[in-house]
Amino acid sequence: MTTHAAPQALPSVTLPVSLDEAVAALTAMPAAVPVAGGTDLMAAVNAGLLRPAALVGLGRISEIRGWQYLDGQALLGAGLTLARIGRPDFAALIPALAAAARSAGPPQIRNAGTLGGNIVSSAPTGDTLPVLAALEATVVVAGPGGARRDIPVSHLLAGRDMLGPGEVVGFVRVPLLHAPQAFLKATGRTGPGRATASVAVVLDPARRSVRCAVGAVAAMPLRPLEAEEWVASLIDWDGARGLVPEALTAFGEYVAAACIPDPAPDEAGETSPLPPAALHLRRTVSALARRALGRALS
Ligand SMILES: Cc1cc2nc3c(=O)[nH]c(=O)nc-3n(C[C@H](O)[C@H](O)[C@H](O)COP(=O)(O)OP(=O)(O)OC[C@H]3O[C@@H](n4cnc5c(N)ncnc54)[C@H](O)[C@@H]3O)c2cc1C
Structure with missing residues (x-):
């Protein structure tokens, strides 16, 4: 993990390389905010709505940038970019999610914006959200002490199960239906x-x-x-x-x-x-x- 000290007015930036390091950094700095692609977060900073004291960048955590198959489900890393999800090999796996990702914003937004960021931002216009709701997807949250807990994505979006201190979204479990x-x-x-x-x-x-x-x-x-x-x-x-x-x-x-x-x-x-x-x-x-x-x- 690397940490960059910043001039007084700017937040410090920590760059963990694993989920557990990210959780540890957020736990150690309760005022720190996780940032993935930054497309929503920086828009809020630029609009003066958010002034984070410290940032924990998730971009170097390779374990959340891909996907794997597990018990008839796809385990998608929260750091998958919308551009990656829109590609044909992913579209063969979960076509509706790929179509949603392809429709989200211009290319520069899709290249940086991530699945996890789309979920945690929970904007009503978040394009992946209705697909995840229809698929009855589950979010895997990483927490302090190596803890992992599953939350139905609909609970998270309804604010019934907010992320706790130090928690980050690590993965999204999506049932593979093998149907149109x-x-x-x-x-x-x-x-x-x-x-x-x-x-x-x-x-x-x-x-x-x-x-x-x-x-x-x-x-x-x-x-x-x-x-x-x-x-x-x-x-x-x-x-x-x-x-x-x-x-x-x-x-x-x-x-x-x-x-x-x-x-x-x-x-x-x-x-x-x-x-x-x-x-x-x-x-x-x-x-x-x-x-x-x-x-x-x-
Ligand atoms: C010009 C523009 C056009 C856009 N158009 C669309 C559109 O058409 N459709 C659409 O759906 N979205 C759109 N967006 C919104 C945005 O690009 C998406 O929501 C994107 O998926 C956010 O991902 P990110 O990685 O950039 O999130 P970030 O900005 O890095 O983070 C967003 C929020 O999520 C939190 N966060 C991020 N990752 C995690 C994690 N793993 N665990 C816990 N918290 C996390 C951050 O702390 C922050 O609160 C647009 C944005 C812009 C600026």
Whole structure:
């Protein structure tokens, strides 16, 4: 591990070479903040929102920069860059995660930004998050004394299981489903941009289930569980697995209404219509969900 002293106004930077060294450095310096690619963290520093006293850089920890197979799952290092995840060999493994990573920001952001940073930042527009939610991925957290604990990614995103002092995200466990999956994203502009809405759909033939997560429309990805269950019951899992266009459309509408519900009735029992912006968002989600499921089934 190397530590660079810095002029008074600048934070010191520690560069551990293992997860346990990173945990030790963070434990020894409670005011220190971990930094991976720095694309979110430095944006916060530049905007004056964050002034870390010390930084613990994760970029030299080789054990979290790759992936391996373990008991039917992929164990992804938190330090995998979005660019690496977007490459064809990774896309063959977890296609929806690769599609999400490819859609995230311009190339310079994808070259530096990491999976772990995307998860810990937990921005509603984080592109990997709906995919991880649909895959029911688990985060492996490294803590003091060599401790490792698993947290469902949805718990972490919901803030139900925040990282404790000295803890860092080491890995992400993703079940390998060996079945089609899709990620689609709408942005408010052409070219790379933050999602206004995104949808991940994964098929799980072993459990005869369809899992769907909608990103960017709420603080964390939403799972429309009833719509998932309904559409899974329509699919001929032992046959062609296709669905008629009307069923795909109904699925899209079901998902969108679950994620962007009608306003609650007022005291007189009257329901006012959805505001135009919410109606537009609902239509966007509906189209994304219809197309994502269509792609996964085609
Ligand atoms: C111009 C621009 C465009 C962008 N566009 C998109 C986009 O389209 N889609 C999208 O999803 N994101 C986008 N982002 C956001 C960002 O690039 C991603 O969230 C990226 O994945 C963050 O990773 P990082 O390694 O740079 O995180 P960092 O900035 O290094 O860290 C982010 C946060 O996570 C913490 N952290 C990082 N790694 C760990 C770890 N292993 N354990 C514990 N804590 C950790 C840091 O302390 C910090 O709080 C954009 C950012 C910019 C600046």
